[in-house]
Amino acid sequence: MAGDRRQTTWLVVGASRGIGHEFVNQLLARGDVVYATVRKDAASFWPEAQEQGRCKVFICDIVEQQSIDSFVADLAGLQGIAIDHVIVNAGVLKYPNRATEMSFDEFAFHLNTNTIGPIICAQKLLKAGIPIGAITFISSDSGSAQCFREMEDGFAAYAASKAALNQALRHMAVELKRKGEKTVILALHPGEVKTEMANVDLGWAVEGQMTPSESVEACLKVIESKGVEDSGTFWTWENKTYPW
Numbered sequence: 640m641a642g643d644r645r646q647t648t649w650l651v652v653g654a655s656r657g658i659g660h661e662f663v664n665q666l667l668a669r670g671d672v673v674y675a676t677v678r679k680d681a682a683s684f685w686p687e688a689q690e691q692g693r694c695k696v697f698i699c700d701i702v703e704q705q706s707i708d709s710f711v712a713d714l715a716g717l718q719g720i721a722i723d724h725v726i727v728n729a730g731v732l733k734y735p736n737r738a739t740e741m742s743f744d745e746f747a748f749h750l751n752t753n754t755i756g757p758i759i760c761a762q763k764l765l766k767a768g769i770p771i772g773a774i775t776f777i778s779s780d781s782g783s784a785q786c787f788r789e790m791e792d793g794f795a796a797y798a799a800s801k802a803a804l805n806q807a808l809r810h811m812a813v814e815l816k817r818k819g820e821k822t823v824i825l826a827l828h829p830g831e832v833k834t835e836m837a838n839v840d841l842g843w844a845v846e847g848q849m850t851p852s853e854s855v856e857a858c859l860k861v862i863e864s865k866g867v868e869d870s871g872t873f874w875t876w877e878n879k880t881y882p883w
C-alpha cells in the first residue's frame with residue numbers, strides 16, 4: 640500500500656495486455672482506483688479488484704464511434720466519478736508498413752487506431768463533464784518529426800500515425816488552455832518495451848529494451864510529476880522532454 644500517499648483514480652484505455660495491462664497491475668498493487676478498457680471479456684480482468692470495487696473494466700474499441708460513446712456514457716454515469724489521470728494507451732503496429740508498399744487499408748488501420756481513436760476518445764471523455772486532471776497519450780519516438788528515425792524501415796504508417804497524434808494532442812492542449820480548462824495533456828514515449836507489439840523481426844537492432852514493468856514504473860513517475868504548466872509537452876519514460 641501507499642503509506643501517506645493520496646489514493647488516486649486512473650483510467651487506462653487499452654489495458655488487455657502489454658504496457659496498458661501493466662499500468663493497471665501496478666496501480667492496483669499500490670492501492671489506487673482504476674478504470675480500464677478492453678475489447679472483450681471485461682469481467683475476466685482483475686476479477687478480485689473488480690469484486691472489491693477498486694477496479695471496473697469496460698468494453699471500448701477505439702476505432703468504433705459507438706463503442707467509445709457507450710463506454711463514456713457508462714463511465715460518466717457512475718456516481719461522483721472524477722479521474723486524476725487518463726492514460727490513452729491503445730495502439731497498433733502492423734509490421735512492415737512501408738510508404739512504398741502499404742495498402743490504403745493498412746495506412747487507415749494505423750491512423751484510425753493510433754490517432755483518430757485516441758483523440759476522439761479523449762474528446763468524448765472531456766465533453767462528458769467528468770472532472771479529469773490529466774490525459775497522457777502513449778506516443779512514440781517514431782512519431783517525432785524533428786528527430787526523424789531514418790533506420791526504422793517498415794514504420795511509415797506507424798510513425799505517421801504517432802506524428803499525427805502528437806499534433807492533434809498539442810492542439811487539444813492549447814484549445815483547453817484557451818477555454819481556461821485545467822486538464823493537462825501530455826505525450827509520453829514509453830521507451831522500447833518487450834511486448835507483443837515489439838515482438839517482430841526488425842531489420843535493425845533495438846537498443847535498451849525494457850520489460851513492461853520497468854517502463855511503467857518509470858512512466859508513472861513522469862506522469863505524476865507534471866502539472867498544468869506542462870500541458871502540451873512530449874516526454875520520455877526517463878522524464879526527458881522529447882522533440883516533436
Ligand SMILES: NC(=O)c1ccc[n+]([C@@H]2O[C@H](COP(=O)([O-])OP(=O)(O)OC[C@H]3O[C@@H](n4cnc5c(N)ncnc54)[C@H](OP(=O)(O)O)[C@@H]3O)[C@@H](O)[C@H]2O)c1
Pocket residue numbers: 652653654655656657658659677678679699700701702728729730731752756777778779780828829830831832833834835836837
Ligand atoms: N512496445 C514498445 O516498444 C512501444 C514503443 C513506443 C510506443 N509504444 C506504444 O505503447 C502503447 C502500448 O503498446 P504495447 O507495446 O503494450 O502493445 P501491445 O502489447 O500490442 O498492446 C496493445 C494494446 O492496444 C489495444 N488495442 C489495439 N487496438 C485497439 C482498439 N481498436 N481499441 C482498443 N484497444 C486496442 C490492445 O487490445 P487487444 O488485446 O484487444 O488487441 C492492447 O491492449 C501503444 O500505443 C504503442 O504504440 C510501444
